[in-house]
Amino acid sequence: MNTYNPISALIIFFVITVLLFVLFRPTKGWFWILKKNLKSNEKTIIEDILKQLYHFENSGNKVDMKTLVQVLDFNHNSIVEAVKKMTINDLIYFESDILKLTETGREYAVRIVRVHRLWERYLADKTGFHKTEWHDRAEKMEHKLSHDETNTLAARLGNPKFDPHGDPIPTRTGKIAEVNGVELPLLPVNSIGRITHIEDEPEIIYKQILAENIHIGSLIKVIENNTTRIVFQSEGEEFKLAPIVAANLTVAPIEQEVVIEDNIARLSSLKESDTAKIIGISKESRGESRRRLLDLGFVKGADISIDLMNPLGEPHAYLIKGTSIALRKDQAKKILIKKD
DSSP states (O other): OOOOOHHHHHHHHHHHHHHHHHHHOTTTSHHHHHHHHHHHHHHHHHHHHHHHHHHHHHTTOOBOHHHHHHHSSSOHHHHHHHHHHHHHTTSEEEETTEEEEOHHHHHHHHHHHHHHHHHHHHHHHHSOOOHHHHHHHHHHHTTTOOHHHHHHHHHHTTOOSBOTTSOBOOOTTOOOOOOOOEEGGGSOTTOEEEEEEEOOOSHHHHHHHHHTTOOTTOEEEEEEESSSOEEEEETTEEEEEOHHHHTTEEEEEOOSOOOOOTTEEEGGGOOTTOEEEEEEEOTTSOHHHHHHHHHTTOOTTOEEEEEEOOTTSOOEEEEETTEEEEEOHHHHTTEEEEEO
């Protein structure tokens, strides 16, 4: 015969109370945390869909559900559910099987793009993160910053018009500056121009451009242009790219005759017996890194030579204004010189 045990009942009651508290504690309970995470994940999916549609429409491409699922890193069901909700909320609509942004959806997408590009500008100018990290970090931050926080960030950066890749940053009212130039493969042989934009998607092509150390703002001259490769000279070096890679570079043609002198090069190309004068620092060097180089004496007109070659490859020590300063190769590549 079972008998009532008040101690056991009290223990059971206590355990149930603790579990309920852990699950449903206001704001910090597991139930609310899971609910918040689900809502946050849904917001991320919706905003990523908006951004992808914005980029596709701007490039003149059409997107159906199959394409959308392929380009987004979410499961199929989550994307379908998000699209349903976006249609109900008048962010997108279907034209036959093609997804399109409504006016409201485009405005929302522009706000996301604004945050992303501002954050990349911030990372480039105010932090020491390598440019290979900018895109992924901005991808996360674009879903977190509020409208007011975004405007504060823009003001802190001086309301820049372009991100570090040359993409235009929308203003708070949604106005977008035009990118000056054409895709590199469209330039004929002997054309001279300046790189105004480096597309950072798809990532696999962008990494190839990074590996080549091609810099935005660099002056180039097209040497060869055919269906198999594009060859151009820039800052004393020759670059060879497949057309599909070269298409990620936007170049503004320079109509007037410009002479690209053979003795203008990057500091990284300086030989032990060479002497040179500094003519500038590449736009690739930004923020604190740029200020540090200037403070160390790497200013226009300064004489420079190699003081000590590192037998292991890098860094090398350069003699400038009577001081020996060590630089890594990636730093030296951002300093332009004119050899004597």
